[in-house]
Each structure stands twice: as structure tokens, then as C-alpha cells.
């Protein structure tokens with residue numbers, strides 16, 4: 001096995017076994033894990049406690065039954081899965097769960113948490129141009145900090161938090177470089193591998209993830225890039241999984257050369273800036289710098305233009321919209337984006353992502369036809 005294959009295999013294992021990643025971390029450090037509900041939370045605060053931040057992104061192919069008691073059938077697919085798992089006690093080992101509530105579904109879910117872990121709920125202000133919004137979010141983060149300290153019995157010092165900010169900024173920078181490398185080497189970093197590198201960062205300490213991804217990048221870049229004779233796409237949406245779906249991309253030689261997925265590049269888009277202000281203020285300020293995301297209000301609707309720019313810059317043939325089933329914020333963005341793609345003559349395809357589904361024949365047919373049309 002080559003070094004590249006070995007690193008990818010390690011990351012794929014972690015991505016596929018979050019429970020094991022958490023148990024290993026507990027055994028190694030004596031500390032537990034804190035759940036991070038999608039889409040954004042100040043993970044640096046959790047990192048500064050020494051606990052492991054663990055992303056909560058549902059599950060694939062699980063049939064929904066218990067969740068129907070608490071959520072309407074038209075709640076988004078990912079939160080149906082999260083509710084089902086809660087009812088089964090899947091998150092009860094988490095020391096705490098942090099919730100931001102930017103959409104109606106998350107608001108409902110935060111009030112109906114069925115697990116035994118304590119829950120911390122906070123709000124990202126949506127009028128993001130105001131200094132008052134920064135101040136409001138600082139207050140929210142102070143409350144998270146106080147509750148985390150109480151729940152975990154750990155004091156979060158400014159020094160620890162500054163260190164965590166540096167660790168996260170470095171990880172985001174390395175992942176942005178990884179996105180470019182994956183685009184240059186689609187034969188080496190295929191759609192499944194690319195996703196695993198992103199997903200593993202949800203279940204690992206970021207400094208460990210950074211070290212592995214740096215090693216991966218160095219190994220991949222040590223060989224010359226080969227011309228790609230397939231198609232290239234930019235993908236957008238909440239998430240694009242499972243591997244069975246990404247295997248179809250590989251089968252039809254569709255390389256993902258950039259993404260705007262909430263689970264992937266939206267997590268690494270914006271850094272926490274240096275400055276004279278305290279760490280909580282700078283963490284809050286990064287929310288105002290976020291752009292191109294359906295849950296971060298943008299009255300100018302810049303997401304479509306951002307995707308068009310990504311398509312032009314990467315030389316992509318098309319944009320694939322991975323529409324999370326029944327996700328209102330994503331559905332609201334789509335008509336505006338679609339009109340802009342059409343006006344610019346950019347080809348696009350919308351596919352539905354439903355975490356309850358375990359058969360992908362329909363998506364396969366649509367992707368195959370789309371590639372032939374391109």
C-alpha cells in the first residue's frame with residue numbers, strides 16, 4: 001500500500017466509525033466528546049476544553065420510525081435521522097451537545113432533544129452587518145463558554161482559546177489547499193476519498209487532522225498531475241454522501257473540483273482574524289464574514305455568483321446541486337441560483353439527497369444522462 005493509500009485508508013476508517021474515534025479519544029485522554037449540531041458552532045471553545053468536538057450529521061439508510069412521533073414527515077432528511085438516533089440513545093455518551101438554530105427544523109429539534117446529554121442552544125444573529133449583532137453573538141458565546149465550563153468541569157482560559165483559534169485557522173488553510181490539490185489530482189483523490197478527508201475532520205482533533213492532510217498533500221504533489229479525461233463539477237448543498245452515491249461520480253469519471261457543501265468547504269471558508277479584540281469577539285466577527293451559505297442571511301444573494309466564479313476558476317463543466325430533502329433554506333436559494341446559472345449558460349443538475357434512501361439507481365441514471373449531455 002502506498003503512503004497516499006495508507007493515509008486515505010486511515011481517514012476513511014475514522015470517517016466511517018465516529019463512535020470508535022470517540023472511544024479511542026476517551027481511552028487516550030480520559031476526556032470525552034461534545035456534539036456539534038450542523039451547521040456552525042464555535043468549535044474552538046470546545047477544543048479549548050480538551051474535549052473532542054464531534055460533528056452530528058445524521059446517518060445513511062436508517063429507516064425512520066421513532067422520529068415520526070416528534071418531527072413532521074416534511075422535516076429535513078438529516079434531522080429525521082438525527083432524531084431517530086437520539087431516540088435510540090446514540091448521542092448519550094456525549095458530554096454536551098451544542099446547537100445553533102438558524103432554521104425552523106433546528107429550532108424544533110433543539111426544543112425536543114430526546115437524548116440524555118445536556119444541550120446548549122444559541123442563536124446566530126441574521127442581521128449580520130451590524131456591530132450590535134457582533135455584540136449579541138459575543139454574549140451568546142459567553143453563555144456557551146459558561147455552560148461548557150459547568151457541564152465539563154473545565155475552565156476555558158483566553159490562552160487556551162487563542163491556541164485553539166490558531167489550530168483551527170491552520171486546519172482550514174490546509175483544507176483549502178487540499179481542495180486545490182484534489183482538483184489537480186482527481187485520479188488520486190477521487191470523490192469518495194475527497195469526502196472522507198473532509199468527513200474525518202468532524203471526528204478528529206484538528207491538529208491531528210492537519211498533520212495527516214499535510215502529509216497527504218506532500219505525497220500527492222510529489223508526483224506530476226495527469227490530464228483528466230472525465231468531467232469536472234462544482235457541488236453545492238448541505239452534504240453529498242454516502243459513498244454509494246459518490247461511487248457513481250467515480251464510475252462516470254466526474255471529478256469534484258470544488259464544493260460549497262455545508263459539511264465540507266463552508267466549514268473552512270472563513271478564518272478567525274487576528275486583532276486586538278478578545279478571542280470571543282473575533283470568533284463572533286467571523287460569522288459576519290461568512291458568505292455563500294443558505295443559513296447565513298445574504299440579502300444580495302451572492303451564492304449563485306460565488307458558484308459561477310468557482311466554476312469559471314476551476315474550469316468545471318457544470319454545477320451539481322445536492323438538495324437535502326425538505327431543507328427549506330437550500331430550497332429558497334435554489335431558484336435564484338438556477339436563474340443565474342441559466343443566464344450565464346452554466347449547466348447544472350439538481351439531485352436530491354435523502355439519508356433514508358439506500359438505493360441510488362435513479363440518481364445514477366440522471367448523472368449518466370447528464371454526463372452524456374455535457
Ligand code: SF4
Pocket residue numbers: 038076077078079103104105106238295324326327328329330
Ligand atoms: S439547514 Fe436544512 S438540512 Fe440543515 S437542519 Fe435546517 S432544514 Fe435541515
